[in-house]
Amino acid sequence: MPITEKPIIEVRNLTRRYRDRVAIEDLSFTVGEGELLGFLGPNGAGKSTTMKVLTGFLPPSEGSVKVAGFDVSTHPMEVKRRIGYLPETPPLYPELTVHGYLAFVAALKQVPGRAVKAEVARVAGLTGVDDVMGRVLQNLSKGYQQRVGIAQALLGSPPVLILDEPTEGLDPVQRADLRALIRSLAGRHTVLLSTHILPEVTVTCEKVLILHQGRVVAHDAIDRLAKSHGQAEHASLEEVFIKLTAA
Numbered sequence: 295m296p297i298t299e300k301p302i303i304e305v306r307n308l309t310r311r312y313r314d315r316v317a318i319e320d321l322s323f324t325v326g327e328g329e330l331l332g333f334l335g336p337n338g339a340g341k342s343t344t345m346k347v348l349t350g351f352l353p354p355s356e357g358s359v360k361v362a363g364f365d366v367s368t369h370p371m372e373v374k375r376r377i378g379y380l381p382e383t384p385p386l387y388p389e390l391t392v393h394g395y396l397a398f399v400a401a402l403k404q405v406p407g408r409a410v411k412a413e414v415a416r417v418a419g420l421t422g423v424d425d426v427m428g429r430v431l432q433n434l435s436k437g438y439q440q441r442v443g444i445a446q447a448l449l450g451s452p453p454v455l456i457l458d459e460p461t462e463g464l465d466p467v468q469r470a471d472l473r474a475l476i477r478s479l480a481g482r483h484t485v486l487l488s489t490h491i492l493p494e495v496t497v498t499c500e501k502v503l504i505l506h507q508g509r510v511v512a513h514d515a516i517d518r519l520a521k522s523h524g525q526a527e528h529a530s531l532e533e534v535f536i537k538l539t540a541a
C-alpha cells in the first residue's frame with residue numbers, strides 16, 4: 295500500500311472477549327480509502343467478531359476502532375452511518391417484497407422520505423435486483439437474496455462496506471456474478487470482504503489480512519505475501535494461508 299493512502303479504518307490494540315474466551319487479541323491494522331481487503335482466517339479465527347466490533351454491533355473489550363476519524367465507542371451512530379454491513383446471515387424479512395424491504399431499510403437508515411424511491415432504485419440498479427422488485431424475499435434464489443443483502447448495505451451510500459461471507463452457499467455462476475459486483479464497488483467504497491474461498495480472494499482483492507486464533511498473522515498485498523512470509527515467490531495464497539494458519 296502506498297504510504298500516502300488515507301486510512302478510513304483504524305484499529306488499535308483491539309481485544310474482544312466473550313466472558314473469559316478471547317475471540318480477538320491485540321489487533322492493529324489500518325485500511326485505506328477505496329481499498330478492497332480480503333479478510334481471511336480459518337473457522338473461529340475471529341473474523342465475524344472483528345466485523346461486529348467495527349460496525350458497532352459489539353463493544354471492544356480493549357483498544358479502539360475509528361472509522362472516518364470517529365471512534366466507535368464514543369460516536370457509534372457516526373460510525374454506523376458510514377458503514378454498510380452484510381452480516382453472515384442477512385437480516386431479510388422473508389414475507390416482504392424486495393422493494394418493501396429496501397424501502398423499510400432506507401427508512402431505518404434515515405434516508406429522507408422524498409429521496410427513498412430514487413435511492414432504492416439506485417441500489418437495485420447497482421446490484422441487479424431491479425427485475426425482482428415485486429417478488430417476495432423468501433421465494434428468491436440465494437444469489438438474489440445475497441444481492442438484496444448487498445443492496446441494503448449500499449443504501450445511503452456509506453463509504454465503507456463490510457461483507458461477511460457474501461458468496462457462501464452460492465453456485466459458481468452466482469458467485470462469479472457477485473464477485474464482479476463487489477469488484478465494481480471498490481474504489482467508490484472501501485470494502486472488507488470475508489470469505490473462506492481463497493481463489494475468490496485472489497481474483498477479487500489486491501490485499502489480504504489473515505487472522506489466526508484471534509491475531510493478525512499477515513496483512514499485505516497478495517503478490518508480496520509469499521515473499522514477505524519467507525515462502526517461494528510462486529506460492530499460491532492457499533499455500534501461504536495453510537502455512538500461516540497451521541498449528
Ligand SMILES: Nc1ncnc2c1ncn2[C@@H]1O[C@H](COP(=O)(O)OP(=O)(O)OP(=O)(O)O)[C@@H](O)[C@H]1O
Pocket residue numbers: 312315316317318335336337338339340341342343344
Ligand atoms: N457469542 C459468542 N459467545 C462466546 N464465544 C463466541 C461467540 N461468538 C464467537 N465466539 C467465539 O469466538 C471465536 C471467534 O469467533 P468468530 O465467529 O469471530 O470467528 P470467525 O473467524 O468468524 O469464524 P467462522 O469462519 O467460523 O465464521 C471462536 O472461538 C468462537 O467460538
